[in-house]
Amino acid sequence: MKANIPKILERFHKITFEPQTDDKFDEFVNFGFTEKIDFSDIKEFNKMIQFAEEYHFETNETTSIDSIKINEVIDSTDSKSIDSINRDMYSKLKQFTPTFLRLLKRTDFEDGMTNYVSDIVENFIADNSFATYFWLNSVYSDNQKDAVVLAGLLRIIELDVRKGDEDCLLPLVKAGLADQSSMVQEAAIMVIEQWRTKNSLEALETSSFHSDLMESYANQVIEELREELNGVDA
């Protein structure tokens, strides 16, 4: 069942937020953004409210469902409206960026395992993929010196962006392959392993790596893709 948004907002407006952070923050954000919570279950709903009331967080890091309302119905095909909807979504995502970065840095990415940060981004993509991809690009651009953020972004892309939209984010992955950090390079190769397209193969073929082990991994993937894509036209 979907969250009862008006009811949550009503309760949220009664809460006084104060600048403070602590370990319970993640838990609260997780509750706030997941749509999998059955809010008809009063225990679950109260638990979330309890988190909000007991563990306040910085007001400038907008996290309320009010600001990232991702379930708006798009009922117009007018290009101006679509652009406006995309810009609105992008603007809301930008507001969420500081919180996102903090969550990203705290997340332990394990091969093949999803986590709540990847779940949040998956929801954003499901709601408005182009605005979300644009936002992911901007987060990458703003954090070019932070290998933990770059690797985390790429791990999320590997988990959430599977087939069809690869080229929208390929420049970001290519930048990851050229990064000075091995951790970022590895995350970028993992994305290409999932995408398996001709363009991503070319990105991999035109990259160089910081260690023999990483090069060996990249060559393994290149060999597979060449065999797989042999005869496929650009």
Add this chain to the structure above:
Amino acid sequence: MELMRKISGISKWDGSNVVHRDDQFICGDALGDLKTSHNTLSVWKVEDQTDIEDAVVALTLSRDRVDKVFGICLDSNVLKNKEINVLEVAGEAPGIGEDVLMKHRDLIELDYWRVGYLAEYMMQIVHENDGIQVKYTAKMVKGLMEKYKKNGRLNLDEMKDSLKKDLHWA
């Protein structure tokens, strides 16, 4: 006996992660792959190629998505010399039979020194001996999963839904 320990990041072991100090040894990030639980560490007995494939499938069954599986093979005699003991403990992997799960082992009673010895030994294997011995790309893992499914070795009802979805089995 050989025991396989999975590693999560090549970049932690390839020597590129430099600690900026004159007396630097193994980078702290590598220890992230040796995170113990109740002072134990999970490994899989791998005597031959079949054992390695079983271990790769078992590790994959615990995941949400098909991804690479890389691992380092440890000689139990070397571990014994470092007083690292091995205990037979059935593994946990939804959807695979007991014959595979019984190949799981725990390295037990690990303390500060034992984890350090292990990191040193693994780094030595990677850089002086065979490199990373177990290297399954996502495609190879997928192929292995298909093979086990075809051979009736997987119970699809018990498998994680997220993994089945990623494999297009659900």
